[in-house]
Amino acid sequence: MFPLRLLPLARPWSCSSSVRCLLAWTLLAKFFCAVAGGAGPADVLSLPTGSNYVYIYDMPQRFTQDILAMPLDQSLQTWTQWYDLDQHVHRFLQNSTALTQQPESARLFFIPVYLGRLYHSLLIESGLPHSECLRHVTARVLDALQHVRQTFPYWDGSNGQDHFMVFPMDHGRCHALAGENQHVMGELFAVQPTGDLALTDFETRSWYCYKPRRDVLVPVPLESVVQDAGAIHTPFTDSRTISVLYRFAGGGAAGTVNFRTDPHNYSRTDLRTALLDQHLISPIPAAVAGPSTLAQTHADMKQSVFCVCPNGISQHTLRVFRSILAGCIPVTFFRAFDNPLERNLGLDWSAFSVNINPDEYMLTQQTLTKLLANPRRIQTMQTALQGVQPLFEWHSGRSDGVEHNMLRELNLLLDTSPVLANG
Known part of the structure; x- marks a missing residue:
């Protein structure tokens, strides 16, 4: 197995408390020790001890079940299924020991929205052009973020820096929040399949599709x-x-x-x-x-x-x-x-x-x-x-499989996140 390298820090960061500093530097020390020993991702960063640290928002059906009920040509599913990354992550978390039913004790908050299926049903069955499909996707993401902010108290305290969504489309954030300003995303983590460092929002060209310290990249599920x-x-x-x-x-x-x-x-x-x-x-x-x-x-x-x-x-x-x-x-x-x-x-x-x-x-x-x-x-x-x-490999159940490495990365980025100006 090959050694991990530290993620490049996008900007200087400081600690709001001695406990946070100690935790963050402990994680970095683990990385340096693992690199020296040639360890892989599964050996470098342990997941939080015990379980029960990811809370899944119980979203209205318009974000999940209603989208699954939308028509989709069955003959094309072997092509569209690799965009079902959002569904794969949701199912994994629902059956994971990381799941908690107590949001007050949660470390991470997951917002499930089935954007891949929404886009392809609109594209294939409704015959809408690509740009119009993306506008529907963006509207659904904004709707989900507004619902979370208005219904639950957990976003505002950190501007969403402990929340994450899955953006399964070809260009991640850019295909999920096309044309929107950065502030609507807050400090939201994005789990997505691509991380081009040069690509910017197609409409405003004012923000990058990949944020090195806020996005987690995963291989797409296969058909x-x-x-x-x-x-x-x-x-x-x-x-x-x-x-x-x-x-x-x-x-x-x-x-x-x-x-x-x-x-x-x-x-x-x-x-x-x-x-x-x-x-x-x-x-x-x-x-x-x-x-x-x-x-x-x-x-x-x-x-x-x-x-x-x-x-x-x-x-x-x-x-x-x-x-x-x-x-x-x-x-x-x-x-x-x-x-x-x-x-x-x-x-x-x-x-x-x-x-x-x-x-x-x-x-x-x-x-x-x-x-x-x-x-x-x-x-x-x-x-x-x-x-x-x-x-x-997805669904392997191994400690070095896609799902567990995704959780490790989320936890690492959460522990090394910069303190917000209002934090």
Whole structure:
């Protein structure tokens, strides 16, 4: 397991009491000791002793059950289910030992709203345009925050700094509070799948979609079809007969090297087209390219050494997480090696993945060919990949699974939060 690195502090902070200072510095000391010993997330930060420290607000049905009752094309559920992150977190907490029925003694407050299902029902069944669907999502979030503030006394004392919601859409906060001012969020924690450091609110451009000290990043849940096939397939379970898997579609303008110059535009396919063209001109032996069915893609990933994962609509595509769980070394294309989950899980992604600057995509084949010619290096990377696979698995019940690492991160950020000006 790889050592955790401390999250970068966004601004100086102070302690309101000697007890708070002692607790915060104790947590930081645990991190330094764990780094020296090479411990992983499950070993570094223990969850609060005992249980009963997360309170779930009993929200009106318009935030949960009424949304689940909205129509959704069943044939598209294998696509939409990976946006059900909010439902996964809610179900986990409802059955967790962390749950408390006494809000007065709670450490964290969870506001459940099923935004992923709301968006997709409006998009698919109602036929509303994307921007209109986001306006409905934002309105529901504002409604939920207003309900909590007006109905319960627990928000105002800390401006929501011990509250959290799940924003399951491609751009987290930006797809849940589009066009709103920062003050409506208070100090709310966001649990979300992406954490781009450059992306700003699409309408106001006045705040960033990811707040390093207020947001917790988690891998998205996989579709049920993939889960039924077995969540983790280690790199050494079977022999891998596919050297490199290019399992994605192209369609963009060929010959363009201007990839991801606009942080607000992730849906370009020119990089994908360039990678596929490169494969056609000079294919790596035993490489496989071209789109296929979900089932075949997952089967092929289990047989592949490398899985090429160019960006999609968001910074991380689903294929990155699917690749990791299938035991296939992911090949990503992030500028500045900005792997969002590296900031939360503290992993050295260079140990179990390959990242290539999108402006240097032409080095992809050369890089992978050299690695494939070095079996010892491949085995080292596969061993590292096997070690981190549990960190990306939902519903495992393990202490290093997604859900428990989410709780650790929330507790850590809560203990190191800056004191509010009015606190």
